[in-house]
Amino acid sequence: MKRFTAGIWVLVLGYTLSQFYRAFMAVLSPVLRQELGAGPGDLAVSSGVWFFAFAAMQIPVGGWLDRFGPRRTAAGLMLVAAAGAAVFAMAQSAWHLHLSMALIGIGCSPALMAAYFIFAREYSPREFGTLAGMFVAVGALGNILSAAPLEAFAQAIGWRAAMWVMMAVTLGVAVAEYMVVRDPAKLDHRHPIGRLADILRLRALWFILPLFSVNYAASAAIRGLWAGPYLEEVFGASGDMIGIATLLMGLAMIAGNSIAGPITRIVGSVRRTILIGTTGTIVVIAALWLFTANSIVLSIALLTLVGFSGASYVLLIAHGRAFLPNHLVGRGVTFLNMFSIGGTGALQFASRPVYRWASEGGDPAAAYSTLFLFFTIPLVVGLFLYVRTQEAPHD
Numbered sequence: 072m073k074r075f076t077a078g079i080w081v082l083v084l085g086y087t088l089s090q091f092y093r094a095f096m097a098v099l100s101p102v103l104r105q106e107l108g109a110g111p112g113d114l115a116v117s118s119g120v121w122f123f124a125f126a127a128m129q130i131p132v133g134g135w136l137d138r139f140g141p142r143r144t145a146a147g148l149m150l151v152a153a154a155g156a157a158v159f160a161m162a163q164s165a166w167h168l169h170l171s172m173a174l175i176g177i178g179c180s181p182a183l184m185a186a187y188f189i190f191a192r193e194y195s196p197r198e199f200g201t202l203a204g205m206f207v208a209v210g211a212l213g214n215i216l217s218a219a220p221l222e223a224f225a226q227a228i229g230w231r232a233a234m235w236v237m238m239a240v241t242l243g244v245a246v247a248e249y250m251v252v253r254d255p256a257k258l259d260h261r262h263p264i265g266r267l268a269d270i271l272r273l274r275a276l277w278f279i280l281p282l283f284s285v286n287y288a289a290s291a292a293i294r295g296l297w298a299g300p301y302l303e304e305v306f307g308a309s310g311d312m313i314g315i316a317t318l319l320m321g322l323a324m325i326a327g328n329s330i331a332g333p334i335t336r337i338v339g340s341v342r343r344t345i346l347i348g349t350t351g352t353i354v355v356i357a358a359l360w361l362f363t364a365n366s367i368v369l370s371i372a373l374l375t376l377v378g379f380s381g382a383s384y385v386l387l388i389a390h391g392r393a394f395l396p397n398h399l400v401g402r403g404v405t406f407l408n409m410f411s412i413g414g415t416g417a418l419q420f421a422s423r424p425v426y427r428w429a430s431e432g433g434d435p436a437a438a439y440s441t442l443f444l445f446f447t448i449p450l451v452v453g454l455f456l457y458v459r460t461q462e463a464p465h466d
Contacts, residue, residue: 074194074202078142078252082186083209084244085145088152089179090213091221091237092172093121093291097299097317098222101310102230103168111300113165115423117172118296122416124176126409132181133405140254141185149245152178153238160234178241183207184405185252191392191400192255199392201332204385208328214294214321214378222314270406275394278460279387282453283407284414286349287384289356289446290377291415292422294320297442298374304435306367316371320378327379331386341390342462345383349454352380353447360443364436384411393464418449 075083096103096114103109109117128148135144155174162168183206190202225233270276293301298317302308308316331344338344355376362369388407395403422442429441 074198075205076253079186079189079206081244081247081251082141082145082182082189083206085149085179085182085248086186086206086210087213087216088149088237088241088244089182090210091217092152092156092175092179092213093118094214094295094317094321095217095221096168097295097297098218098310098314099225099230100299101303101313102225107162107164107168109165109168111297112423112427113168114300115296115419115426117165117168118292119416119419119423120169121172121176122291122412122419124173125180126413126416128177128180129184129405129409129412130402132184133402136181136184136188136405137401140257141181141188142249142252142254145181145185145252146245146249148178148181149241149248150178151175153241153245154178156234156238156241160231160238183210184401184408187388187392187404188401189255191395191404199389203389204328204331207385208325211321211325211328214324215318218316218318218321219311219314220318222310226310269399270395270403273394275461276391276407278456278458279391280407280410282345282349282457283387283391283410285418285449285453286352286387287411288415288418289352289450290324290380292419292446293356293374293377294324296419297422297426297439301439301442302367302370305364305439306370308367312367316374319371319375323375323378328385335386340462341386341393342460345386345390345457346454348380348383348386349450349457352377352383353450353454355380356443356447356450360440360447363440363443387411390460418446421445 096118100111100114103114132144132148152175155171155176155178158167158174159171162171186206187199187203190199190206194202221233224236228236294317298320299313302313302316335341335344338347355373359370359373359377362373388404388411391407392400392404422445425445426438426442429438432438
């Protein structure tokens with residue numbers, strides 16, 4: 072934490088907003104259904120649009136980080152996120168939510184990568200993993216703010232007014248990023264110009280990418296989209312209860328990211344830590360599949376563990392970064408992130424028809440049980456392929 076400069080702390084604020092925006096609809100799902108007619112399927116599309124827009128921006132963001140630096144890249148795009156928040160506040164139908172989430176996804180696309188670019192340029196690969204984990208842990212406060220605090224705030228002033236406040240906050244963060252963030256020194260002429268083809272030639276990444284595409288998807292989709300409707304439809308949970316459950320998931324995400332570095336040092340290998348963590352994630356989501364309607368207490372406990380498992384994202388990007396030469400850092404980390412966020416968006420979209428098909432029998436518990444199985448299978452496949460990847464060169 073003492074290595075965080077003022078500029079990094081401002082970028083933390085931007086990442087906090089990114090975490091907030093990818094998860095806040097789970098808490099607002101009851102009121103969005105009531106006022107806009109936006110059901111779980113519509114919210115699945117909106118959430119998927121956020122992730123697809125975010126992922127589609129990763130390649131240009133990587134080039135902009137290398138060319139313009141993190142200051143202008145992060146600040147400029149955060150203005151787009153502010154515009155998206157304004158659209159959400161004025162929404163009158165489900166497609167307005169889709170448009171809003173697309174703009175917010177574009178605006179948040181450099182929120183994490185801007186900081187990772189600085190870490191990768193100014194610190195060693197081993198330090199990168201620790202700093203990246205701490206950055207994500209602090210920024211995960213956005214998950215907490217999007218849970219019970221948002222529920223209470225929206226009840227106090229209305230959800231539209233709450234979104235106007237978020238628009239103003241987002242605009243303020245954009246200004247702060249432009250004023251405070253400092254770009255790392257540019258590489259001199261001795262370093263070649265990085266190209267996407269150079270990244271694709273790095274064989275060490277080939278078996279990391281499949282797991283990267285699905286690892287974060289489960290925790291992100293369940294926390295940001297399905298946790299609220301699941302607890303409401305299966306157990307009749309109130310908005311307050313949903314807020315508490317998603318708050319616990321957010322706290323677990325912070326805890327997981329905070330201890331990712333220390334656990335890796337204890338285990339002695341990023342790769343082995345990821346193998347252990349992903350196996351744990353599979354077990355937890357499989358338990359949700361098998362015990363979908365047994366007990367709301369058990370379900371909230373398992374959902375909390377799903378949040379805890381999201382820390383594997385930081386370890387995977389640290390593993391991938393260890394194989395990137397300096398001139399490929401900007402494009403490289405955003406390329407890795409594109410697979411993670413793109414895979415998350417794809418599973419978000421795919422979860423909508425899965426939910427609709429499974430709901431045809433009229434049993435909510437059976438529908439959500441099928442949905443949890445849907446998130447478990449890609450993790451098993453990704454883990455099977457990841458076993459073939461090599462250790463990071465600095466482990």
